[in-house]
Amino acid sequence: MQFLANENMPMSVILHLRAAGHDVLAAKESMRGETDNAILARAQAELRMIEVLDSTTTWSGLFSVVDERRIRSRPLPD
Numbered sequence: 001m002q003f004l005a006n007e008n009m010p011m012s013v014i015l016h017l018r019a020a021g022h023d024v025l026a027a028k029e030s031m032r033g034e035t036d037n038a039i040l041a042r043a044q045a046e047l048r049m050i051e052v053l054d055s056t057t058t059w060s061g062l063f064s065v066v067d068e069r070r071i072r073s074r075p076l077p078d
Contacts, residue, residue: 004048006039006065007032023048036065 005014007028017024025031025048027039040063042048050066062073 002046002048003050004039004043004046005050036063 002023002025003017004025005017005027009026009028011026011028014024014026025042025046027034031039031042043050050064061076063076064071064073
């Protein structure tokens with residue numbers, strides 16, 4: 001799978017995902033300081049995703065940011 005990990009994602013998680021064979025673009029390595037909109041645009045352009053299995057069924061139409069403590073979601077722009 002292809003993931004885009006936002007800047008607050010712990011490096012240990014990124015390294016674990018990479019070791020498991022996933023393609024992980026880490027914003028902290030190549031997109032430091034970019035806006036959520038820029039990160040979302042790149043994730044969409046490269047067909048990357050952030051995945052939290054079985055945590056919710058309401059992903060459709062939302063931009064979601066997952067961190068160690070919570071999931072923040074907001075509607076995608078029209």
